[in-house]
Amino acid sequence: MIKKITLSVCIILAMANLALAQKGKVAINAKLPDWLQTVKVVNSKPAYKNIQDGYYLFLLEKQNNLETKEQYSHIIREISNGTGVQNGSEISVSYDPSYEKLVFHKLTIWRDNKPIDKLSLQNFKILQNEKELSRFIYSGLYTAYLILDDIRKGDRIEYAYTIQGSNPVFPKYSNTIYFEGSSQIVNVYNNVIFKPSRNIRTNNFYGVPALKKSVVNGLNVFEWQNSMTKTYPANDFEPSDYDPFARVQISEYNNWQEIVDWGLSLQQFNTKNSPIINEKVSELKLKAKGDKEKYLELATRFVQDEIRYMGIEIGEYSHRPNSPEKILKQRYGDCKDKSTLLCNLLKANGINAYSVFLNTYLKKETASLLPSPSVFNHETVVVELEDRKIYIDPTVANQRGPIFNNYFPYTAKVLVIKDGNKELTETAQQNLGKLKSLVVFNVGDTSNTSKSTLRITSEYSNNYADNFRENLNNEGADNIEKSYVKYYSNLYPGLIIKEPIEIHDNEAENIITVTEIYEIDSLWTRSETDQSKRLAYFYGDLINDQIISIKKFRNAPLSLKFPCTIEQEVRVILPEVWNFENENLNIDNENYRFLYSANAKYNTLTLTYYYQNFTSVLQTNSINNYIKDSKEILNTLSYGIYWNGTGPVENDGLNIKLLGIAFIALLLYVFMTIYLYTRKTAYNLDSIKNAWRLGGWLVIPGIGITLNPLIILVAALKQGIYTDKIWQGIQLNAHSFLLNLSVIFTVVFNVMLFVFSIFILVSFYKRRDFFPKYYIAFLIFSFLITLLDTIAGIYINKLVNNKTLGASEFYSVLRIGIFAIIWITYFFKSERVKQTFVFSYPDSDWRKAVIQDLNENFRISNLQQQEVINEKQEIINIEENERL
Secondary structure, three states: OHHHHHHHHHHHHHHHHHHHHHHHHEEEOOOOOOOOOOOOOOOOOOOHHHOEOOEEEEEEEEEEEOOOOEEEEEEEEEEOOHHHHHHOOEEEEEEOOOOOEEEEEEEEEEEOOEEEEOOOHHHOEEEEOOOOHHHOEEOOOEEEEEEOOOOOOOOEEEEEEEEEOOOOOOOOOEEEEEOOEOOOEEEEEEEEEEOOOOOOEEEEEOOOOOOEEEEEOOEEEEEEEEEOOOEOOOOOOOOOOOOOOOEEEEEOOOOHHHHHHHHHHOOOOOOOOOHHHHHHHHHHHHHHOOOHHHHHHHHHHHHHHHOEEOEEOOHHHHOOOOOHHHHHHHOEEOHHHHHHHHHHHHHOOOOEEEEEEEOOOOHHHHHHOOOOHHHOOEEEEEEEEOOEEEEEOOOOOOOOOOHHHOOOOOOOEEEEOOOOOOOOEEOOOOOOOEEEEEEEEEOOOOOOOOOEEEEEEEEEEOHHHHHHHHHHHHHOHHHHHHHHHHHHHHHOOOEEEEEEEEEEEEOOOOEEEEEEEEEEOOOOEEOOOOOOEEEEEEEOHHHHOOOOOOOOOOOOOEEOOOOEEEEEEEEEEOOOOOOOOOEEEEEEOOOEEEEEEEEEEOOEEEEEEEEEEOOOEEOHHHHHHHHHHHHHHHHHOEEEEEEEOOOOOOOOOEOHHHHHHHHHHHHHHHHHHHHHHOOOOOOOHHHHHOOOOOOHHHHHHHHHHHHHHHHHHHHHHHOOOOEHHHHHHHHOOOOHHHHHHHHHHHHHHHHHHHHHHHHHHHHHHHOEOOHHHHHHHHHHHHHHHHHHHHHHHHHHHHHHHOOOOOHHHHHHHHHHHHHHHHHHHHHHHOHHHHHHOOEOOOHHHHHHHHHHHHHHHHHHHHHHHHHHHHHHHHHHHHHHHHHO
16 A cells, blocks of 8 residues: 555656646746737627627737747637636646747736736646547647636736747648637637748638738738638537638648658658567468468457557657557557558568558548648558558457458548559448347236346447447446346336346457347336226337437538448237238438338237438438438337237137147157167178268258258247137138148148157267168158148138139149159168168167277287287397397
């Protein structure tokens, strides 16, 4: 405990000393820079409704001298009410002490047109400003922070400062100047001062004030000034590339090739003689076994998963990557570090790989900007291998599956840092992933004691699997299970988890399957308006999470979740057969697709939903259609059913007599097959010793033999002939005797086929010597039963319903007949059949003979070996005597 406290104190003291040291980078100088231009302002005030947070900016002035590397800022803020006193009484200025110095010139409170000087270096607190530390990025920025005292309504706060210095990593100047904000500004002034030898270009967006050019003291001056600026209200779900504010981009760079050359200059690393790099390359090569695609996958997964994301972006390392050796040694790095390491690992094995600059916010809108390094905020990798190209984001962990199906999360205009490249390239997101869910409710009746079960099987593929795997690693299966239970408990009170959540991760195919099983005490609830009515609701909740509900038109585009492909099926198995009207909804356009259907068969109601977005941004001309469509979609995502009566719904009863007949038949056939199986037969020792394994063409009938019991059982249960409802319906028919015989015949022979199929299954895998003849008999018997059943069905249907069945009824007979002919012929003539099915019953007889034979062979082998040893020993003795 003492060590822990001491360590904490040391860390606090170190941070305090570091912050104190940065005070040397903050100074006070009342003298203004001599290169400043005079600014004339408009004395006005915003309408009260346009004032936000209780204050407004009367002046926002910024002057930039590219030659002295200074940026001067002058701000006047007026407090309008008590809220402004709370929100506008603090001053904060951020700077990077590694290459910048902050100089304050003025801090004055104007009250009743009288100045109150508040400028004192001692009043400032120097704080470390790591806003992105939660994203594992350490920028080294500091903030000079001041809390003003005695601020009142009507005060004007005026302050001015200069930041001296610029990031040495950038060889030329670039910047973006905004003239509007979310609140109205009375006066805005910006300028850029530079030598005529500089080639400064500008790019305007929206209503930029007129540019005024002049020459002062031999320097060019570009000026922009505006007053009473426009405001734009923020909208929910705005795309990241949506920026309606008037602004001008300024750049000294001429073309994209300059940015490529600059990027290449930052990546000049020679790793050929690096032991740590060469060791890792050798390790990856050994695992890849000469397969370059496998090497690519291994290298990518190593950098993604084992080099943790952490950026120390101080000074010029905001854009300059660390050396691959350092990254590999420290096992962490930011996007540019991880990309640099991956490129070097791939190039070491002859795989072409290049860094890629992109802007994760602007994406495709990057093409509308002037060339500049500051355009980009992220770095990834592009790989060229065997005429194939793949973009990889090394910062995305836990990706799996084939490497060329790797999900790249951006559709954007990017700059490939490759020698000779002069233009942007467009990347496209591959929408390969899907979330597919099957929700099965087994609904109990409406009694208070009847419980329902809920089983959910969800399949996540590609990017959905990547996201789920990342969440699983962060949260843990236990927390995910708890969140699921909490979510469904809100929908269905009384829900409890019946079995622990089951998660299966198929990393090779990048598919994750999640199975949840719950129990619900009472799915039915009483209607508030009619106590005799019981209600139950079912939801397409996965689709609901993707739909954005907006009530009215707006001028801003709408950001959609992309990529997004979801299939959800809700299957409701009811306690009896109910009647439902089928429903369908199909919405399909260039932006999204939604398909919905509701249908019922027997006692099962099935709701199917499909939703897919084709774009990440919905433009304003599609907003009205989306509002209408989203209402229709949301209306289908909740499906309610009700039962109107005075008692609980009862399940159909089973017919005891028919079950008794089936049970007697079952016992009879079980005893018969046991007798056939346990008949003692003679064995052939040589055949058993040389027996063939199951294989070859036997695999095909083997599949059918394996599945036959299940197929027969499912088919028998689907007929529904064991219920009282069917039996009672038959008794009301004029041909009830014939129909009864038909039902009994069906039951008896279904039981026979089921038992005999199990007998065949066991004999097949035991490779019994009698299997071929019984399997042939089974094929013939199945064909005859199917033929008789079809003929009887045609006759009874004509007799009872006066209908003649078509030729299609004989297709199954024909199919079984062809199958039987083919495999009966094969079993008669096949050498594999003769050499495979050679084992007699009981096993103990031939096993004992095999063991005796092995022991005899082993004894003879030992005698032979002993003779050889004796001969060798005699030779050795003779040679020894001769030597002596």
